[in-house]
Amino acid sequence: MVLQGKTALITGGSSGIGLATAAMLRDGGARVAIAGRSQDKLDRAVGELGGDVVAICADVSSLDQLERMRTELQNAFGSLDILFANAGMALGTPLATADEETYHTLMNANVKSVFFTVQAVLPLMREGGSIILNTSWLNQVGTPGRAILSASKAAVRSFARSMSAELIDRKIRVNAVSPGSIETPIHRGKNQSEEEFRAYAERVGAQVPIGRMGRPEEVSAAVLFLASDASSYMLGAEIVVDGGRSEL
Numbered sequence: 001m002v003l004q005g006k007t008a009l010i011t012g013g014s015s016g017i018g019l020a021t022a023a024m025l026r027d028g029g030a031r032v033a034i035a036g037r038s039q040d041k042l043d044r045a046v047g048e049l050g051g052d053v054v055a056i057c058a059d060v061s062s063l064d065q066l067e068r069m070r071t072e073l074q075n076a077f078g079s080l081d082i083l084f085a086n087a088g089m090a091l092g093t094p095l096a097t098a099d100e101e102t103y104h105t106l107m108n109a110n111v112k113s114v115f116f117t118v119q120a121v122l123p124l125m126r127e128g129g130s131i132i133l134n135t136s137w138l139n140q141v142g143t144p145g146r147a148i149l150s151a152s153k154a155a156v157r158s159f160a161r162s163m164s165a166e167l168i169d170r171k172i173r174v175n176a177v178s179p180g181s182i183e184t185p186i187h188r189g190k191n192q193s194e195e196e197f198r199a200y201a202e203r204v205g206a207q208v209p210i211g212r213m214g215r216p217e218e219v220s221a222a223v224l225f226l227a228s229d230a231s232s233y234m235l236g237a238e239i240v241v242d243g244g245r246s247e248l
């Protein structure tokens with residue numbers, strides 16, 4: 001198993017891409033911790049993963065909660081080899097109507113949280129460690145109504161380069177993964193029926209060259225590669241997993 005003997009933390013590991021990645025890294029031999037704000041979601045995720053996973057209830061945009069997360073992680077594992085900084089959110093931000101509160105909500109959730117998550121766990125990271133940041137296909141294309149979301153993800157893409165340069169002496173690699181439209185709860189509207197969601201997924205899928213939305217596991221496979229020594233020559237790089245949406 002490629003991750004035998006390694007420890008991993010996945011923020012936002014209770015749902016979607018994070019949950020699929022928790023399963024894949026665990027199946028790859030790693031001891032896995034997942035973090036998220038909702039204890040209910042964490043409990044359900046641990047059940048789905050079949051136990052044997054450490055769950056940490058923490059809001060990664062709060063520095064106090066990040067400190068507590070590090071303590072819980074230290075108590076559970078002692079040290080850390082892999083961080084997947086995945087927690088994040090999406091909101092529409094039309095230029096004409098987006099307000100200041102939405103700006104801060106998105107930037108705190110997607111940018112501040114990633115910077116301070118890395119800072120918080122660094123004291124635990126071992127030489128040879130791998131940090132993977134979750135950005136988005138939106139970091140490199142312009143689409144209407146998503147300026148703040150896209151800028152937040154472009155900042156995370158930039159972090160992968162700067163942080164990798166800063167951590168190279170400690171032999172810690174930082175890389176990014178950029179998902180396209182992936183079928184996860186982030187796309188589900190409140191009170192949306194399954195039928196309505198399927199129609200939405202068809203519409204979005206039709207805009208992607210490959211003809212469908214992606215599956216969370218298709219992103220997790222890239223994370224597994226970046227987490228493992230198979231990617232040992234990759235630093236500050238990005239793997240785009242978007243069905244060709246930003247390239248074709």
Ligand SMILES: NC(=O)c1ccc[n+]([C@@H]2O[C@H](COP(=O)([O-])OP(=O)(O)OC[C@H]3O[C@@H](n4cnc5c(N)ncnc54)[C@H](OP(=O)(O)O)[C@@H]3O)[C@@H](O)[C@H]2O)c1
Nearest residue numbers: 012014015016017036037038059060087088181182184186
């Ligand atoms: N799905 C896509 O199409 C897509 C495309 C590009 C990029 N992404 C990125 O992929 C990442 C994962 O998204 P997803 O699609 O898997 O969404 P998801 O199913 O909604 O999962 C989001 C996860 O993040 C956690 N989370 C959110 N804010 C948090 C916070 N402040 N502190 C701790 N945990 C937090 C959520 O748990 P709680 O709510 O309990 O905190 C949940 O576990 C995000 O960064 C997203 O921007 C997704």
